Amino acid sequence: MASIVQAAPIQAKGDAGRMEKESEKEKDVRVSNIIAARGVADAVRTSLGPKGMDKMIVSPTNEVIITNDGATILKQLEVVHPCAKMLVDLAHAQDVEAGDGTTTVTVIAGAMLGAVQKLLSKGIHATQIAESFLKAATKSEEILQSMSTPVDFTDRQSLLNSCNTSLNSKVVSQYSGVLSPIAVDAVLHVIDPKTANNVDLRDIRIVKRLGGTIEDTEMINGIVFTQKVASSAGGPTRIDNAKIGLIQFQLSPPKTNMEGNIVINDYTQMDRILREERNYILNLVKKIQKSGCNVLLIQKSILRDAVTDLSLAYLAKMKILVVKDIEREEIEFVSKTLGCTPVASIDHFTADKLGTAKTVEEVVTGDGKVVKMTGLGTDFKTVSVLIRGSNKLVIDEADRSLHDALCVVRCLVKKRFLIAGGAAPEIELALQLSRWAKTLPGSEGTCVSCYADALEVVPYTLAENAGLHAIQVVTELRNRHDKGERNTGISVRKSTVADMLEENVIQPLLVSTSMIRLATETVAMILKIDDIVAVR
Numbered sequence: 001m002a003s004i005v006q007a008a009p010i011q012a013k014g015d016a017g018r019m020e021k022e023s024e025k026e027k028d029v030r031v032s033n034i035i036a037a038r039g040v041a042d043a044v045r046t047s048l049g050p051k052g053m054d055k056m057i058v059s060p061t062n063e064v065i066i067t068n069d070g071a072t073i074l075k076q077l078e079v080v081h082p083c084a085k086m087l088v089d090l091a092h093a094q095d096v097e098a099g100d101g102t103t104t105v106t107v108i109a110g111a112m113l114g115a116v117q118k119l120l121s122k123g124i125h126a127t128q129i130a131e132s133f134l135k136a137a138t139k140s141e142e143i144l145q146s147m148s149t150p151v152d153f154t155d156r157q158s159l160l161n162s163c164n165t166s167l168n169s170k171v172v173s174q175y176s177g178v179l180s181p182i183a184v185d186a187v188l189h190v191i192d193p194k195t196a197n198n199v200d201l202r203d204i205r206i207v208k209r210l211g212g213t214i215e216d217t218e219m220i221n222g223i224v225f226t227q228k229v230a231s232s233a234g235g236p237t238r239i240d241n242a243k244i245g246l247i248q249f250q251l252s253p254p255k256t257n258m259e260g261n262i263v264i265n266d267y268t269q270m271d272r273i274l275r276e277e278r279n280y281i282l283n284l285v286k287k288i289q290k291s292g293c294n295v296l297l298i299q300k301s302i303l304r305d306a307v308t309d310l311s312l313a314y315l316a317k318m319k320i321l322v323v324k325d326i327e328r329e330e331i332e333f334v335s336k337t338l339g340c341t342p343v344a345s346i347d348h349f350t351a352d353k354l355g356t357a358k359t360v361e362e363v364v365t366g367d368g369k370v371v372k373m374t375g376l377g378t379d380f381k382t383v384s385v386l387i388r389g390s391n392k393l394v395i396d397e398a399d400r401s402l403h404d405a406l407c408v409v410r411c412l413v414k415k416r417f418l419i420a421g422g423a424a425p426e427i428e429l430a431l432q433l434s435r436w437a438k439t440l441p442g443s444e445g446t447c448v449s450c451y452a453d454a455l456e457v458v459p460y461t462l463a464e465n466a467g468l469h470a471i472q473v474v475t476e477l478r479n480r481h482d483k484g485e486r487n488t489g490i491s492v493r494k495s496t497v498a499d500m501l502e503e504n505v506i507q508p509l510l511v512s513t514s515m516i517r518l519a520t521e522t523v524a525m526i527l528k529i530d531d532i533v534a535v536r
Contacts, residue, residue: 066397
């Protein structure tokens with residue numbers, strides 16, 4: 001009996017030691033995760049806002065990208081730590097959901113993790129912090145909804161202002177007057193504003209072409225091909241009242257299924273082969289002409305040449321315009337836009353498979369030519385945007401910026417509310433959540449208060465990147481919001497605090513709500529990890 005009594009405290013002491021070790025391990029894992037994730041957030045923090053810095057990303061193949069788009073920067077980073085990868089995925093999720101605010105969502109998540117570190121050091125349990133943060137996020141969405149104003153799609157200026165706000169932080173911000181109208185018109189062209197609740201951006205085809213400047217960028221109510229007209233045999237380069245065929249077979253001599261050699265003994269056999277080849281191609285071309293087709297699009301072939309000089313000569317004699325090497329992934333968009341059916345066999349090439357267009361012509365651009373098809377005869381709503389630029393870096397950045405502007409309009413289609421920009425929502429959230437935190441009991445109020453403080457990272461960072469006195473600007477913002485001026489934010493152009501609605505700095509409500517929700521969910525997920533287990 002004595003031995004049993006003696007063993008009990010030893011056992012209890014051993015359990016306590018083990019629990020203490022596990023607690024230390026949990027703390028170490030959480031601290032490691034938070035430091036890794038905050039490192040990613042700090043990497044993009046200087047890129048936030050209209051005066052944010054750009055990053056030059058050099059790949060192992062010496063390919064250079066210059067951008068300040070958060071999602072693009074993080075996608076290019078070689079991140080090893082799994083929790084750091086979660087922030088990369090967070091930026092990607094924001095890009096998919098809203099298309100804008102990718103840098104902001106990463107910075108907010110980093111600040112929230114800093115708040116988590118303080119709360120953990122006070123001895124508050126991770127689960128309680130996560131639950132309080134999620135509750136604060138729900139409250140934040142309610143506050144943002146109360147701040148927002150409904151948008152009418154007949155108010156074109158509001159749509160342009162929201163696109164300008166997105167483009168002002170880009171490398172190509174000086175061309176926002178060109179890109180914003182294109183983004184608005186392109187989206188309005190492919191949807192019915194009265195009934196639409198989403199936009200399929202695949203209906204807007206972006207074509208990049210070197211030469212000229214971004215000011216030469218244009219929206220074409222039709223379709224554009226970067227491939228040239230195959231006019232080496234003297235074929236036409238412009239067709240009016242075009243009937244367009246799209247083929248997926250080759251206008252060239254067939255090949256055997258197996259590699260083989262044909263041995264020719266005399267000239268008569270050679271003549272016979274050449275004659276058969278001519279007859280074969282001529283029959284194909286005659287069937288194409290018989291259908292009434294006068295513009296022929298040919299899919300790119302990897303097995304053999306899509307066309308030969310002989311087939312081009314026959315097509316030129318029959319006044320058929322030819323565009324070859326259409327990429328396989330473009331076939332669906334092309335057939336949908338032109339109203340033509342892709343044909344895989346000459347036997348099925350008939351008049352009902354053709355699409356129509358008023359004009360098909362080859363146009364000279366900077367360093368080459370493009371083919372434009374306008375006046376299409378289909379009811380299907382698609383549009384093409386031809387982006388021009390002086391070099392590849394500028395064109396790629398213009399493409400990313402235009403995509404963000406299109407996503408902003410898509411956000412307004414999905415959720416038809418606008419909200420002030422310039423860090424006004426974040427300051428208002430910080431103020432109202434701080435007040436709400438005082439009504440909550442115990443450690444829950446402490447957690448919500450820290451959550452509110454974390455949101456102030458956005459105005460601090462905006463002011464710092466604009467070269468302003470951050471503490472002074474944020475203090476003035478707090479005072480103005482405390483007086484009820486809830487749309488007051490940081491005007492980077494005037495380097496002062498101003499009403500964002502008067503400055504036309506506005507953004508879709510969906511951008512702000514998805515930022516808060518996604519950042520909070522990611523932080524809560526990181527917070528609940530207490531161990532990392534490596535498996536083989």
